Amino acid sequence: MHPAPIEGTADPIPSTPVTVMGPAAAPTASGQPGHPGCPKRMVFGPCGGVRPDGGCEMIAMPCVFDSVDQVPVVAALDLPVAAAVRAPLVLTDLSAPPADASALAATARILAASSDAVLMGDHQDRPDFPPAMLARIVADAGAIPWVTLACRDRNRVVLEQELNGIRHDGLATVLCVTGDGRAFDVRPDVTQVFDLDGTRLAALAASMGVPVAVAETPSAPPARVRPLRLVQKQRAGAGIAVLNHVRTAAQVAAFVTAARNAGLTIPVVASVAVYTDERSASALTALPGLEIDPATVQQVLMSDDPVAAGIAAAVTEARGLLAVDGVVGVNLSGMASSRGTAYAAQVQAEVGVQISESIHPGEGAAP
Numbered sequence: 001m002h003p004a005p006i007e008g009t010a011d012p013i014p015s016t017p018v019t020v021m022g023p024a025a026a027p028t029a030s031g032q033p034g035h036p037g038c039p040k041r042m043v044f045g046p047c048g049g050v051r052p053d054g055g056c057e058m059i060a061m062p063c064v065f066d067s068v069d070q071v072p073v074v075a076a077l078d079l080p081v082a083a084a085v086r087a088p089l090v091l092t093d094l095s096a097p098p099a100d101a102s103a104l105a106a107t108a109r110i111l112a113a114s115s116d117a118v119l120m121g122d123h124q125d126r127p128d129f130p131p132a133m134l135a136r137i138v139a140d141a142g143a144i145p146w147v148t149l150a151c152r153d154r155n156r157v158v159l160e161q162e163l164n165g166i167r168h169d170g171l172a173t174v175l176c177v178t179g180d181g182r183a184f185d186v187r188p189d190v191t192q193v194f195d196l197d198g199t200r201l202a203a204l205a206a207s208m209g210v211p212v213a214v215a216e217t218p219s220a221p222p223a224r225v226r227p228l229r230l231v232q233k234q235r236a237g238a239g240i241a242v243l244n245h246v247r248t249a250a251q252v253a254a255f256v257t258a259a260r261n262a263g264l265t266i267p268v269v270a271s272v273a274v275y276t277d278e279r280s281a282s283a284l285t286a287l288p289g290l291e292i293d294p295a296t297v298q299q300v301l302m303s304d305d306p307v308a309a310g311i312a313a314a315v316t317e318a319r320g321l322l323a324v325d326g327v328v329g330v331n332l333s334g335m336a337s338s339r340g341t342a343y344a345a346q347v348q349a350e351v352g353v354q355i356s357e358s359i360h361p362g363e364g365a366a367p
């Protein structure tokens with residue numbers, strides 16, 4: 001039997017609005033114009049896609065938030081109770097061909113027993129079913145769904161529609177993100193919306209009673225503002241945080257300590273890179289703001305049995321992260337294998353089982 005997941009909720013929300021500071025006046029968590037010059041029209045920037053040299057993810061210019069020392073402060077929401085989020089020990093990325101219900105269900109069935117929840121992405125080059133529909137298919141297949149909701153392709157009204165659907169079904173936690181920008185050669189005929197950013201979307205979702213997860217990229221420039229930026233998402237109503245990859249557990253520990261010192265109280269899930277071949281490794285390194293240890297990648301790829309080596313590397317990384325104070329779970333990220341969806345899911349499932357076994361020997365995987 002798997003241990004009961006930890007219940008996490010957002011901080012009690014103070015009833016008095018806090019002081020607004022930073023580059024954009026932000027007395028509430030919705031409705032303001034974004035920072036002048038930000039292609040994503042963010043109020044609560046910077047996004048996680050800032051380049052290592054401080055450049056913008058979207059266009060050739062420095063990120064407009066790069067000189068910011070203090071992030072804008074989210075005004076207090078008047079929420080009676082923020083929706084609780086069940087913190088997963090193992091949260092597994094679910095990768096399946098878009099808009100393919102049978103492949104989605106089959107993949108969810110492979111992952112259900114090894115994962116406390118499965119996370120569906122929202123990819124700039126792979127539009128999929130609406131999130132509420134994804135959640136329903138995954139739940140019907142026996143897994144617990146988390147769905148990513150990105151501001152890239154949806155105006156505020158459509159985001160409200162999506163959240164209404166998720167709330168109606170009551171099945172999923174929603175990971176609220178701004179979203180990475182669409183590549184210049186992907187659907188150049190469509191606009192990128194960005195009515196809201198991840199923090200404002202979290203506030204909207206929380207105000208509607210939906211369980212909210214948020215993401216942060218500890219290593220993205222300017223790294224000094226990242227811990228406080230996560231705290232602002234907690235103030236917006238987030239009940240749990242998911243961190244993007246950094247190279248070492250020590251970096252995660254330093255980030256979590258800084259965030260705790262800044263007021264973070266919600267549980268944190270840290271990301272584990274799962275790859276077993278060159279293509280699955282490079283898919284991870286290509287994502288903006290994401291770091292994996294190149295020496296470990298080399299070791300896995302040069303091994304006589306890269307699949308076993310990749311699984312072992314992921315389990316080792318997970319154990320290191322779970323030893324960090326404040327980290328309650330791990331997110332198994334990446335495509336895991338280039339040998340197809342089912343094989344990749346089996347790799348992820350094996351990683352999940354081994355993590356659960358190593359943390360709670362003899363108790364089995366998720367129910």
Ligand code: SF4
Pocket residue numbers: 037038039040041042045046047048049050051055056057058059062063064065
């Ligand atoms: S890097 Fe992100 S936050 Fe910074 S200007 Fe570009 S889109 Fe905006």
